[in-house]
Amino acid sequence: MDEPQIDPKIRKRRTDLTRFLRQEAGAQGFDVCRITLPDAIPEAPARLESFLEAGRHGTMAWMEETKERRADPRVLWSDVRSIVMFGMNYGPDEDPRLLQAEPEKAAISVYARNRDYHDVIKGRLKEVATRFAARAGADVKVFVDTAPVMEKPLAAAAGLGWQGKHTNLVSRDFGSWLFLGSLFTTAELEIDTPERDHCGSCRACLDSCPTDAFPAPYQIDARRCISYLTIEHKGPIDRALRPAFGNRIYGCDDCLAACPWNKFAASAREMKLVAREDLKAPxxxxxxxxxxxxxxxxxxxxxxxxxxxxxxxxxxxxxxxxxxxxxxxxxxxxxxxxxxxxxxxxxxxxxxxxxxxxxxxxxxxxxxxxxxxxxxxxxxxxxx
Incomplete structure (x- = not known):
């Protein structure tokens, strides 16, 4: 069945708005900007439900409480017509795993070595959103991590990359080092195509995990993940897992750093969030x-x-x-x-x-x- 013809004026408006949006994203320091539809992740509800039923979210009760909104963007905001996903590269100067050779130094995850990225990304998204809303005459909402939005599946659907075997987003241009943010809008925009999975037979991320937090490729059990345990988990930490922490005191970059696609991130990176010197090896x-x-x-x-x-x-x-x-x-x-x-x-x-x-x-x-x-x-x- 042939697709319905779109009025040339409507098509041109979509093209112009999309071009304007990408220009604004670049002006605010985002490295990549792609667009998808709110119904682009139909498999998300079942995957999320399986994850929750297995208890792999640990003590993150908010995931269970917000699962309906998290699994379907249209439940979060029924008027949304387009979802714009933004990525900002934060690739480090060197492999953060090298710090494991200095046991009296503390390893802080790369993303946390400077200002809170939630504040940085959201501030820039609001600048883009304000200008876009004025140009488009459309309603907008911006989200960065803290809202019930499944950013990684949406980013994959928009073509920023694909969810690797470590469940994080992987980009052919930036490896595993992308901050994500999203803009929901009532405007209709040009839609990008998803990126296919390029992991192949590689297991580097899975094999690098100090605590075996991956029950299978593309699955993670937060209860064994050092990032979850050092950041989200309250109270005592499982004694059996403590020795595997090494000197990791806030988060863990091992599965991200192990990804072979990171070799492209180094050459593409423009330093926008420089790590505090006193947090590189404190x-x-x-x-x-x-x-x-x-x-x-x-x-x-x-x-x-x-x-x-x-x-x-x-x-x-x-x-x-x-x-x-x-x-x-x-x-x-x-x-x-x-x-x-x-x-x-x-x-x-x-x-x-x-x-x-x-x-x-x-x-x-x-x-x-x-x-x-x-x-x-x-x-x-x-x-x-």
Whole structure:
């Protein structure tokens, strides 16, 4: 059946608006801008439901609570006619996995080494949206990660790339290093074609995961993912997984960094978000000294600030325990009296790995007498 003819004036308007939108995106520093339809991810509801039913979202209850809106953009906003997906390259200067060879340094995920990308991307999207709405006379909404939008499937449908075996978006031009944002609009625009999967037989991302968080290609179990555990997860972290964290204290870049397509990102990259020098390879020892006030000041404007000081120091103590450094023992001992039970518990675990057995038993006999929290008590009584 032949497609209905579109009025040439309507076609020209779509073309003009699309061209204007791409120009504005480029002016705001986005590396790529593609467009798809709100019904472009029909398989999303079933995939999301399967993920949730398996409990692979861990404690991220908001995914269950917003699943209807998340799975279908038209439920989120019934008037949407076109979805514009934006990508900004944030590829690092060097392989972030190299820092694993320096166990007394703390590894912070590449995306979090500067200003919170949510703020950066959303600010630029709003600039694009304001100009586009004025030109098109259409309604617009912009979203960056925090809204119930399945950005990666939509980005794949729009042609920015494809979802790789690590479930992240992969681009032939930028590898696995793209920040994503979206603009929903009532305007009708020219639609781009999806990108096909180019992973082939490669397993680099799957094999690189320190905690085996991929049950199968194209599937992830957040409950084993270091990024989820260090950022989203509250409370104690599974003892069996802690040694695999190494010095990763906020997020994990291993599956992203392992992708062979990253070789194209380096040549295409224009530095727009330069990492803070003090966050490229910071000392674990310094982070162990942070109280709430100094934590907030030090990470002002950073996404790290959102997890709070206690969860952050909990993560740092795991890295301390994995470091093998006796120099970190005094700071860890000081944190045995911290107000946070999560911090005290991880301090116990760190010391159990850093101290001789006799010295650890002496500490245990003294501290157990004054420790009231059951989780911390359990840390004292469990052999590493």
């Amino acid at each position: 000392d674990i020892a310094f982070f162990l000294t942070l109280d709430d006030s100094t934590f907030r000041t030090y990470f002002s404007g950073s996404p790290v600030k959102r997890i709070g000081r206690d969860r952050f120091v909990r993560n740092v103590l795991i890295a301390a325990g994995n470091s093998g450094s006796q120099d970190l023992v005094p700071a860890c001992e000081t944190l045995l009296s911290d107000a946070s039970a999560d911090v005290r518990g991880m301090a116990v675990w760190a010391l159990s790995r850093l101290l001789p057995a006799g010295r650890f038993k002496e500490l245990r006999s003294r501290q157990l007498a004054v420790e009231a929290d059951e989780n911390v008590q359990q840390e004292w009584m469990t052999e590493s």
